[in-house]
Amino acid sequence: MSYLTSVSLCFLLCTYILADKSLNEVLINGDYDFIDLTYPFDNQTIYWPDSQEFQFTKKTAMFQRDGSWYASNDFTAGEHGGTHIDAPYHFLVDGLQVGQIPLNKLIIPLIIVDIASKVNDDPNFVLYKHHMDYMLNDNMGKPCLIIFKFGWSKFFLDKKKYLGINNDQLNFPGLSAEVAEWIVSSYKNVVGVGVDVASVDPGSSTDFPVHKILLGAGLYNIENVYFQRHIPDHGCTALVMPMKIAKGTGAPLRLVAICPKHKPEYF
Amino acid sequence: MSYLTSVSLCFLLCTYILADKSLNEVLINGDYDFIDLTYPFDNQTIYWPDSQEFQFTKKTAMFQRDGSWYASNDFTAGEHGGTHIDAPYHFLVDGLQVGQIPLNKLIIPLIIVDIASKVNDDPNFVLYKHHMDYMLNDNMGKPCLIIFKFGWSKFFLDKKKYLGINNDQLNFPGLSAEVAEWIVSSYKNVVGVGVDVASVDPGSSTDFPVHKILLGAGLYNIENVYFQRHIPDHGCTALVMPMKIAKGTGAPLRLVAICPKHKPEYF
Structure with a gap:
């Protein structure tokens, strides 16, 4: 099956997939x-x-020049x-x-x-x-x-x-x-x-x-x-x-x- | 229900629980x-x-005086x-x-x-x-x-x-x-x-x-x-x-x- 057909069928069928008695239906129908x-x-x-306790070793959290936000951390911990x-x-x-x-x-x-x-x-x-x-x-x-x-x-x-x-x-x-x-x-x-x-x-x-x-x-x-x-x-x-x-x-x-x-x- | 009753019933029923059409049955019956x-x-x-790349910062892996094995690590990583x-x-x-x-x-x-x-x-x-x-x-x-x-x-x-x-x-x-x-x-x-x-x-x-x-x-x-x-x-x-x-x-x-x-x- 071509990827285009696959993609289109996939999206087309999304509502129908879940009408089948599938694991997805079981999990999202509210019974669990x-x-x-x-x-x-x-x-x-x-x-x-x-x-070693959990701790961040490097924290970045700041607004960038274009006004957007960026945050990212490194951390350390014991297993x-x-x-x-x-x-x-x-x-x-x-x-x-x-x-x-x-x-x-x-x-x-x-x-x-x-x-x-x-x-x-x-x-x-x-x-x-x-x-x-x-x-x-x-x-x-x-x-x-x-x-x-x-x-x-x-x-x-x-x-x-x-x-x-x-x-x-x-x-x-x-x-x-x-x-x-x-x-x-x-x-x-x-x-x-x-x-x-x-x-x-x-x-x-x-x-x-x-x-x-x-x-x-x-x-x-x-x-x-x-x-x-x-x-x-x-x-x-x-x-x-x-x-x-x-x-x-x-x-x-x-x-x-x-x-x-x-x-x-x-x- | 007392904990004893609960525990005993729990263990007694284990084989029967899974005979019901449960999530557990769905997951362990081999269809997924x-x-x-x-x-x-x-x-x-x-x-x-x-x-920061993933790395162990402290590694312990050795036999103890009583002959038993013990291993434990600390690690660091970026998110x-x-x-x-x-x-x-x-x-x-x-x-x-x-x-x-x-x-x-x-x-x-x-x-x-x-x-x-x-x-x-x-x-x-x-x-x-x-x-x-x-x-x-x-x-x-x-x-x-x-x-x-x-x-x-x-x-x-x-x-x-x-x-x-x-x-x-x-x-x-x-x-x-x-x-x-x-x-x-x-x-x-x-x-x-x-x-x-x-x-x-x-x-x-x-x-x-x-x-x-x-x-x-x-x-x-x-x-x-x-x-x-x-x-x-x-x-x-x-x-x-x-x-x-x-x-x-x-x-x-x-x-x-x-x-x-x-x-x-x-x-």
């Missing part, structure tokens, strides 16, 4: 919410204490701050780097495990398997991303509280090694694990067993997920879209959930 | 391709000549290199900054206008309206992103060729101001314009009228789109997922197309 689970990158973004992904390579020498993670692990059904009421703002809470005795060991059958909600997003603007900084120690909730082992051994279809705190390990951890277990099994981690509004615990699709740093150990992440506005009838 | 339109960020990523978004604020003083662009403009039907055969590798090609005489001025009726394919991705690894560097001049294809005016005046539903070259303006431009017209009208631009394989000219959904730089004039972008594997029957 787009929920941003990402903190903005600015001078309040939380980084691990020894990491592991704000809402970000940990690639397996972060803790696994032959693990995937950020640029190698396949898209079918990044556009993925999302399961939210909301344990905020159990955590109850306790920075020493650690999630063990007994907290989830009612969960079955059955394989879930489909690939998915699990995000644990500890209820910590409300502290993000208070870095001392969010990280639980006390002298050189940190204190915030996290997963136990037991839960990490359980996920990788019983749920082979889980491709990644996210948390709404600064680390999948509890803040007090110094040897990071949860990182080692999850990344060691080839999963990716997502840290500092931003829960600013209600999100259904199932039925959403996660868009896990890291900056494509080819050899990245991690990267700033745009994390979005596409969620049905109405609960499935069977629920 | 996920196509990455993003160049990796590494030391070959192309930046505008006066911009406007590699595959990236231009926010309206880049050329419009009261335009949206990157962190302000709403998600319903970033998860969006995608139209590809393939003019590569017309360009025929000519770095001086400029797209005018007469190249698209067969296009109608009818409003397309639905929000969409248009990406123009000039056939330039094959030169990306050769910076001199890709930018057409000749002394202090650049030469690569681009849009005319005429086409930009036409889009913003006739197609109010177009939310953004992308190109597979380093700028929406031709490389030889020094006053950037296309930037001024498109960003001035509140659209965003996408530059350095990576076409590494065939992509249908309609029917795809674009995921336009910039790093969420709150006050960014632009940002590194993860750009992905979700495309039906089979053409719609009417085509």
